[in-house]
Amino acid sequence: MAQTIQRFHPNAKPSGFIPSLSELCAICIGENLDKVLAESTIPIPQWLLPLDEFGEKVPPEAEKQFISHFFLSPQSCWTRHFPIFIKSIPTDLDLSIAALALDDDRYWKARCEATWTVTDCPKTLRYKNYYFERFISECIEQYADPFQKRNLLSQLSSEKHNHTLVSSSSNSKSLSKKICEKQDLKPFHTKIVGQSEAGSQAILDDMLMLIMLFDIGAPFVSSLHIKQLPSHLHPILLITHLTNLISLSVRYSPLSSGMTYSASDSEEGPTATDCQRWREALPQSHLTSLCLSNNSLQNKHVKILSFGLLENRTITQLDISHNELSYDALNSLSQCLHPKSNPILSVLNLENNKFGSDCGNLFGLILAHNKSLTVLNLKLNALKDEGILAMCRGLTENTTLTSLNISSNEITVASIATLLQALRNHPTLRSLDISCNDLHGAPKKLFVEALNGDVLRMIDVRNTHLSASDEEEILSIGREKMKEVG
Known part of the structure; x- marks a missing residue:
């Protein structure tokens, strides 16, 4: 059991309390949710489907019964350990993953508290909506702003995760220019960053990332309060x-x-x-x-x-x-x-x-x-x-x-x-x-x-x-x- 604990939860401290294997699985899945989703072709919540004695998946009817018992019943392992799973998910999880896979407001409340010192989420608004509305507003306020040293968009390209927000393809440069030219934005960016081609391209790449953020947050944003717009x-x-x-x-x-x-x-x-x-x-x-x-x-x-x-x-x-x-x-x-x-x-x-x-x-x-x-x-x-x-x-x-x-x-x-x-x-x-x-x-x-x-x-x-x-x-x-x- 000690080896199992060390395998699934290497940061665990020595304790007389031994968690169940299902609890350790919940913690492990939460801490590595991005990898689990990246490696799995099975939609949530079907990761833990049972196999028969030959290693094959069980028939559909038995599969449905298992899902109903394991995930949905009040006494199920998943129901009992879901709060542990949510608490284990990193608050800096890739937004493109978090937006699609996580809807539990406990996670988004924790993410808000980790991002901002003060969170004034209205009682009528879910924390997930509050997070995206505030985060997108602040990204817009700081986008292409020569007076801001801190850029929230940098959070979207953290080296910790393999972000789908950031395009590493060779045509990202031409794509960002195409978007800007279509919206008649290139002249302004040139004015902001001077005549530096490298600086101008950095602004265009930031804009591409900003548009991707809009697309990810679109289902959750109904109101924006933009306090400054230096990028016009x-x-x-x-x-x-x-x-x-x-x-x-x-x-x-x-x-x-x-x-x-x-x-x-x-x-x-x-x-x-x-x-x-x-x-x-x-x-x-x-x-x-x-x-x-x-x-x-x-x-x-x-x-x-x-x-x-x-x-x-x-x-x-x-x-x-x-x-x-x-x-x-x-x-x-x-x-x-x-x-x-x-x-x-x-x-x-x-x-x-x-x-x-x-x-x-x-x-x-x-x-x-x-x-x-x-x-x-x-x-x-x-x-x-x-x-x-x-x-x-x-x-x-x-x-x-x-x-x-x-x-x-x-x-x-x-x-x-x-x-x-x-x-x-x-x-x-x-x-x-x-x-x-x-x-x-x-x-x-x-x-x-x-x-x-x-x-x-x-x-x-x-x-x-x-x-x-x-x-x-x-x-x-x-x-x-x-x-x-x-």
Whole structure:
């Protein structure tokens, strides 16, 4: 028995406890899973099928009975030792093997904890999905980045395993160039790495590996949050290879040690070429949510993007907050929201741009005619009283909006009565945020009457210079109405 232990588990320490042979097999298979799969032509979980006395496999019916007893019954060896098997699998196992062969979340939790110091996996997400979404996001962030010394892609070419991710064939060079030329990416890579042919080829090879990673992780990735994109990677690569991706957030500017307080603080945003690529990619996109917040987007960029949005039939949530957009950008967006374009956009975040009071009339026209928007965020846009009054004319004709945020817009008591009157009889609006405006002197009666309607449930009046008692009473009425509707 001691020899058996040493054979199957050479690292075992001397102990009075002698594990069973089946337990040692589970450990051995786990520690050498890549070799087991590489040498076996039998699919999981049929590695341990019994042989008859002549060394031949048993008949199919007996084989099924054995599988049912050995693998599936509660008292089976495999069921008893499966946790040991999972625990024995190396956390740096080749991703191409782990993705296909392992679905147990205990393994992926261990792999996450071995890869990152802090793991904040949402309770609604499996660790396997969390691993691939975070790992791919970080690989994209560090791909072709001259400022990053650590490259996560190097984990995919570890010498410890015989990786299927890395192509050793003689034509890998031509294949990577072919992919890059097809996506019109070669000029940018040349700019990144200078005129060095060796450096340029290294970037192309990394890109080939990145695409392979996309293909491996595609079944498990539905959301990506990319915090920097120094490579200006073509979005068509994400859309065509990550076929389950429905939510995408991209920030082009390199990460800095300090906090970005305004759009103008951003060091670098997307170029006109980037926007043109988005225009080409959006009609083919299966995304439902796109966030390009904090990217120093200008009117000319949104004008290009709007052509792609016009042809897109899946995106329902768009976030272009914290940019440098004004009237011309809104005019471009209005074409995507016009009934003739059959809009499907329901959530639009335009927070912290430069629309100003001169955009109030255009916002009103959009709201009067659009039948898809349900959530609109216009926070921090200096709309002022003039812009709000102009927008009210469209609000009275709107029939779909459920949430409106116009906080921090320099609104005063001069426009609040008209606004609340327009919203009092609104058929769908449930939530209004007018916090952080100077409403000093506005009578409490206006807010109470608005909340006494059938639909409006909450008005956020925090930090509006109302008296503390008035503010608390208005908020309290809203909280009670929210409780009533569940």
